[in-house]
Amino acid sequence: MFEVFAKYLLNQIQLSDEELEMIREVTVVRKLRKNQYLLQEGDIWRFNAFITKGCLRTYSVNDKSNEHIINFAIENWWIGDRESLLNGTPSRFNIDAIEDSEVLLISKDNFAMLTKSIPQFQDLVNLIIERSFVASQNRINSSISHSAEEKYKNFMEKQAHIALRVPQHMVASYLGITPETLSRIRKQTLKK
Amino acid sequence: MFEVFAKYLLNQIQLSDEELEMIREVTVVRKLRKNQYLLQEGDIWRFNAFITKGCLRTYSVNDKSNEHIINFAIENWWIGDRESLLNGTPSRFNIDAIEDSEVLLISKDNFAMLTKSIPQFQDLVNLIIERSFVASQNRINSSISHSAEEKYKNFMEKQAHIALRVPQHMVASYLGITPETLSRIRKQTLKK
C-alpha cells in the first residue's frame, strides 16, 4: 500500500504532487508470508525498503547455528542491510517476516535519483540514518553496561509494543540471552 | 593543526581554495591534556569535532559508578555526542582525552552552513554517519553473539592499533567485561 508510505512522507516533509508521483513510480510492492525471507545471508542487498504492514527481523546465524536478532522492524519503519547496500558486499544477515507483511522496495539507483532530485527527501533520509546511529549507540551502551534483567526492563519500557508483538524467544535473542533466562527473569519481575 | 584536517578532506573530496578557506575560518583548535574532558555528562554538545592528534574515549557512568566505554577515537576521526547535538538534550556520556590531544571544533551552526554551501562536504558527512551506523550494527551483532574471548579476539583483529594504544582496563570496559576477566583471557590465548 503506497498510501501508507505517502502518509509517512507527507507527515515529515513537503512534497508536490509531481514529487510524490516520482516516488510512487519507482516503488515496488513485495508481499511476504510469515517466515518468508526478504534477504538471505550471502546475498547482496540492493534496495531501500519501507514496511507498510507487518513485522520483520534482521538476524545473524553463527557457527553453532544460533540466531541472533539485530533488529525488529514494523510498519512505518525502514529495513535492509546498509552495509551490503553501501559496499556491494554479500550480507552477513538474514531478514524475514515474523508476520504476514508488506514492503515497498526502491532500487539503489532509483533511490539515488530520488534523493538527488528531491532535497527534502535527502534530508529526511539523512535524519533517519542519524537517528538510527544514535539508537545503535544507546543499544551498545545498554548491552555493555546492563545485566540481562536490566536489558529486558529497558526494552519493555522503550519498545513494549514490539516486545508484546513478537515471540518471547525472539525477544531473548534480541537481548542476547537464552529463552530460559528470559522466562526466569519474567517470573521474577512478576513477583515484584 | 588544520593541515591534518585539510589533508583528510582533500583525500576524500575535491575542494576549491575558497571552500577550504571557508572551512578553515570556522574551525577552532582545542588542545586537551591527558585526562581532560571534552564533554561531561549533563552538558549539551554543540559541535562537530575532528581529532588531529591523540586519542579520546566516549563513556557512560552507571549508578555503581562503573565506567563503560562506548567508543575510542584517534587522529583523523570524528567524535562527539550526536544524540545531544541532534536533539539539544543533555548528554548521557563523557568524553575525555586518553592522551594529550588536539581537536578541531566546528559549531553546529557553522557546520550547517558548510554542509549547505559545499555539497560534496555534505555527501562526505552523510557517508561517515552511514559508515558509523554500519559499524555500530556490527558491534551490536558481536556483543549479542560472541563470548568475552571472541569479542576480544575480534577487537584485536579489527582494531589492534587501538587495543595496543590504550590501557588494558579500557579495552575491558569497551568490551563490556572486567579487567580481571580480560587479563585471564589474554593469559589463555598466549598459551595457544
Next chain:
DNA sequence: CAAACAAATTGACTTTAATCAAGGTTTTAT
C-alpha cells in the same frame, strides 16, 4: 632516584547466565 600512584595479575570464592532435559501450553495446519 625514590615515593606515590596507577595498572595488571593472580587466587579464592560468588553470582549470573547457559546448557540439558522434561513437561506443559498454545498455535498451526490438515
Next chain:
DNA sequence: ATAAAACCTTGATTAAAGTCAATTTGTTTG
C-alpha cells in the same frame, strides 16, 4: 477436531564471568 509443531516454563547441573583481596609490575613526577 486433532495431530503435529512451536513455544514457554521449570528443575538440575555446568560453565562463564564477576567480585573481593592481595601482590606484582609499571609509570609518573616531585
